[in-house]
Amino acid sequence: MFLGEEAAAQFQLPVLETGFTADDIQEWLSDLLQSNSGSSEGSTRAVYSDDERKKRRMISNRESARRSRWRKKKQLEDLTEELNRSAVENQVLKNELNIVLNQCYLLWRENEQLTSEYVALRTRLSNLYRILGSMQMPSQ
Template sequence: MASSSTTTGTSSGGSGPYPIQGSGSEKDLQHVMDQRKKKRMISNRESARRSRMRKQKHLDELATQLSQLRKENNQMISSVTITTQHYMNVETENRVLRAQVAELSQQLQSLNEIIAFVNPCVDSGCGFMEEQYGSGTEFVDEFMSNSLSYVYANQAILASADMFMY
């Protein structure tokens, strides 16, 4: 029998338990190289597939996050709009109340002026005879309860919310 040119083992430049090829078996060497190339190609394809899957998953997560952030943004805009409307309503009401305070202050000042005018007359007599009008306090009580109460009880408050709309 003839001896084979192929022996098993590792060579100093070899990379594992592959047969050492002699000069007569270049086809075997080509076959081994093709297998390695095929394995590497399969591995690269699998790695690329995993990379595409990771990228797609990341893209899906970003799309979900974008949707959530848009929803939150719309809610915030709605909240700001409602708060602004509430603020405008309160501001309008505040202006009406300030106008009413000014009006009532003016009415109070007028009443205080009338009282100041009537009280010195009651204290000093002002030429009124006590027999005719009593002690004087009855005159003030009657004057205050009859004449002024009708004037201010029937007077409408002039301030309204429509005055301050712009």
């Protein structure tokens, strides 16, 4: 049902990739075997003293803390990298915005100039219509 020491040794390499030590795995397997087998005399499981268990637990806790520090460091590195990418993207977007605003300003100036020309031409055309109208009136 559960793996013995020989079977646990087969899984040592993949298990280590998860961050668990071989001692962690062995202790968990021992605990599982102990809880399933009760206190049978035929058990081949090693019996650990209280001091030995405390020592193993302390080592396991240290390893767990080391993995936790590594995860925090990795997360900080990832966030720093994301911050740098965002800063670069932000600068690119600011540059694009400046280009668009400059184009907008140039088009606004051109529109103002064309509007001014339109008003001047409209006034001139209106004056020409008046002159033409005044020239045609006496001939009627």
